[in-house]
Amino acid sequence: MQQEMQDQEFNIKQDPYNYMLRVLFNRWKPYIIRAISFDQDAGRPTYYSAFFKQLPITQKVLSQNLKELEQDGLIERHVLPENLRVEYHLTEYGSTLLPILDAVYDWGWHDMKKKDIPIDPLGEMWHGYRKQDASRMHQPFKNKQ
Amino acid sequence: MQQEMQDQEFNIKQDPYNYMLRVLFNRWKPYIIRAISFDQDAGRPTYYSAFFKQLPITQKVLSQNLKELEQDGLIERHVLPENLRVEYHLTEYGSTLLPILDAVYDWGWHDMKKKDIPIDPLGEMWHGYRKQDASRMHQPFKNKQ
DNA sequence: CAGTATCCTTAGGGATACTG
């Protein structure tokens, strides 16, 4: 019985850390979730087009990530037929990730400060590390100027 | 003065989330830190060769990650000249990441359970989700059978 | 407006061999 146990190796594909790399810790998901959460706090939904006003992400990558986040139960997608817009909301389940994201951001923020690495001010606003300035926070990245 | 603020875009390279993707959330670092922490709890150091008994990682990738972790102040490297071995320890600073890693693992573990995704038992032992079995936990991955 | 579809680039990691 010990033998049948021993012929197993660690399978990273079935481990929660690796799983979380797919579910949450990729290049854009923390920012997408943060953007939705930020709008939610302000009492408004997040439209598909709104992400581009905050994040230099392409449509392909955004759509991919939104689809995965929806399939994983972290966000909800609502189509408004009258004007062809689509709203995104954080689910309650998805919001259970916010404390983790906060802890990660905070650790990183302090480490960067400690090491004198410059920190992006927009991200700081989203996280309350800098006074919020609406005129900057929704300034489009594209069609700038 | 508002103008000079507005002509800035979000620079992901200077944001803590992205920074943490390099510092901590890559394929192997959570496991490396976990392995050292596990040995530390058991009162012993972690030798370079010991990682290969737990993780299917290559020497190149392990060395790379250990070097970064050391440069980032998360682990310490001690050479024992008498027998040419090298020990690795978690620094106090590095151990401040453990609560975050635990929270990430736990969220992922519960999510996988909820969705009936099989979870690797070795990782569960390292995290106390399964009774520890020393005979399995240090079974080499390489030269198996 | 909110997406697909295609093509391309690159960074991270894997395999293997070699070294002080």
Added chain:
DNA sequence: CAGTATCCCTAAGGATACTG
């Protein structure tokens, strides 16, 4: 024993064009 050095490969993301 504890690493480098090379070469290779894939998966994630970027650029651009098109669509209901």
